[in-house]
Amino acid sequence: MKNVVDRFMHYVTFDTQSDSENQTCPSTPGQMVLAEELRKELITVGLSDVSLDDNGYLMATLPSNVDYDVPTIGFIAHMDTAPDESGKNVKPQLVKDYQGGSILLGTSGEQLTPEQYPELETLVGHDLITTDGTTLLGADNKAGIAEIITALDVLMDNPDISHGDIRICFTPDEEVGRGADHFDVNKFGAEWAYTIDGGQIGELEYENFNASSAKVICHGVSVHPGTAKDKLVNSMLIAAQFQLMMPKEETPECTEGYEGFYHLTSIKSGIATTELNYIIRDFERSGLEQRKVFMQDKVDELNNILSKGSVTLEISDSYFNMKEMVEPHPHIIEFAKQAMEECHIAPVIKPIRGGTDGARLSFMGLPCPNVFTGGYNFHGIHEFISINGMKQSVEVITKIAEKTALQQL
Structure with missing residues (x-):
């Protein structure tokens, strides 16, 4: 041994x-x-x-x-x-x-x-x-x-x-x-x-969890800050808005047992484009599908209130x-x-x-x-x-x- x-x-x-x-x-x-x-x-x-x-x-x-x-x-x-x-x-x-x-x-x-x-x-x-x-x-x-x-x-x-x-x-x-x-x-x-x-x-x-990954892409406009008035759109600020729309109690640090979550794993940030990478987890397939719909709803909601810039969502399944x-x-x-x-x-x-x-x-x-x-x-x-x-x-x-x-x- x-x-x-x-x-x-x-x-x-x-x-x-x-x-x-x-x-x-x-x-x-x-x-x-x-x-x-x-x-x-x-x-x-x-x-x-x-x-x-x-x-x-x-x-x-x-x-x-x-x-x-x-x-x-x-x-x-x-x-x-x-x-x-x-x-x-x-x-x-x-x-x-x-x-x-x-x-x-x-x-x-x-x-x-x-x-x-x-x-x-x-x-x-x-x-x-x-x-x-x-x-x-x-x-x-x-x-x-x-x-x-x-x-x-x-x-x-x-x-x-x-x-x-x-x-x-x-x-x-x-x-x-x-x-x-x-x-x-x-x-x-x-x-x-x-x-x-x-x-x-x-x-x-x-x-085990049913698992998907999600990429939220925030699109802004990069302009020299010296001439940015009414032109520059900072994608990082859009990304911050999106993350604040996510349920803070449904994260890994707040869940256990059979509770699912959304987990922000990484950020690639810049003025013109910021990517938020999430993993989505739920023990029920129906729950996973509901979480995907929730994220799309939040993307649509944010796009509706933005005067400039936009947000897109890409989701792919990982395992079941x-x-x-x-x-x-x-x-x-x-x-x-x-x-x-x-x-x-x-x-x-x-x-x-x-x-x-x-x-x-x-x-x-x-x-x-x-x-x-x-x-x-x-x-x-x-x-x-x-x-x-x-x-x-x-x-x-x-x-x-x-x-x-x-x-x-």
């Missing part, structure tokens, strides 16, 4: 942040560097059918060790880290036998406190890995990669644990919403799969709630739930307030719920992971494989 930590500590040294502005796949060269390193490792540990394509999708197989038919299942993780914080020169620090209280993050002046992150109170006695306060950690999702490979190691070292064919895939660009763009479901060949991309210990998720594709196959959830319980882990079944590769893969014919890694506070400098949780994730992966095989007897 110590290999799961060694692997993780090695993988986080690779800078694999994805880049939404670059349309190549993978969007950054570091992802392919890690993919090649992982390809060599998968061959070394003894997996078969190891393949790495030009888009950075790495697949491999652990062949069945039983002489009867068992469904082929898969486990999936992504190699990229989020663009929200730097993933370069990650310097993880080990906190052994955490006894509560604040954790200083290197010499950065940053710290983890139970007041800000109350989940720390549930991890007393755990060994933790944190950042040094200057980068993200990369547990999302290099922990998932380490856990999957280690689980297959466990299965190979313990041939008495029955399992069918197991397929794995490590994908690029999940963090910029493109992780399933070039995923070859037919080549993967699994009947269902699990993304190992969740957070707290026990998480089991098969519901996997629930409608997973629920018809309840055994997929039941295997994972029972696996956790047999590993003495209380399943925490709740919706994902976000998305995974599994959301899109489920609509591509590969039902794909999400299982925990043991990580917390993804996408920021306060990210950390429980080593105990990583080991428990390995146990759950191996148990899912075993239960899938034994269920066929």
